[in-house]
Amino acid sequence: MTDLFIDNSSISIVNSSSSSIPIFRSWSYDNYNEFMILNFLSAFISGSTYTMRIGYQSNITRDLHGLYMSDYVDINGQKRVFVTSQMEPTYARSVLPCVDEPARKAIFIISVIHDSSYTVWSNGAIDWTETLSDGRTLSHFRPTLNMSTFLLALIIAPTSDFACRPDRLIGSNNIVSRVCGRIDILPQLAYADEVAYKVLGFFNAYFDIDYPLSKIEHFAVPDFSGGAMENYGR
Secondary structure: OOOEEEEEEEEEEEEEOOOOOOOEEEEEEEOOOOEEEEEEOOOOOOOOOEEEEEEEEEOOEOOOOEEEEEEEEOOOOOEEEEEEEEOOOOHHHHOOOOOOOOOOEEOOOOEEEEOOOEEEEEOOOEEEEEEOOOOOEEEEEOOOOOEEHHHOOEEEEEOOOEEEOOOEEEOOOOEEEEEEEEHHHHHHHHHHHHHHHHHHHHHHHHHOOOOOOOEEEEEOOOOOOOOOOOOOOO
16 A cells, blocks of 8 residues: 555454454554555454455545546536546555555455546446435446456546447447547547457457456546556456
């Protein structure tokens, strides 16, 4: 982890497959390795599964990595911002507490509270949404596959300015392929849309292995340092 503000009172083991739940005592930080070292009053039992809760906050920066604000100009010539992400190579640790190493994989279940005038995208499709008492929307995404942290992705953008081209269905599993970006450039993405659709169909047939997710989205981000990124599902 790096640049996270940890709520010490929130750290606890909330569930365990064993009969005992270790009690949190303290934590320290290894600056060189960017490790959060947690100390408990009792030992963990090998082979048991534990659920840990950590409350934290982090800043959304303009540094073009982690979770950051990206600039664009709308159709009226006004400068605006939206939120996007770049977790590669080790910037996921600035967004959430995690084991940010490629060999260490996990299933991520993501929910986002956002203004109702915004649309959100992530690795999985949106499973369901709810309207909160203050009028904001809570969007729940389907769980990801078991994957590395650098593949995580999140975009939160004004619905008035960002959208996707029509869905294209691939194979017997009806995998959704689509290309997304600013509404005013969607016509320019027709070729990318066609190539993305045909390439996925080709590789499904060539390897005789269907793409394992329900969707694959290609998003044109206006302000992105990496040039391109292979986020799983987006």
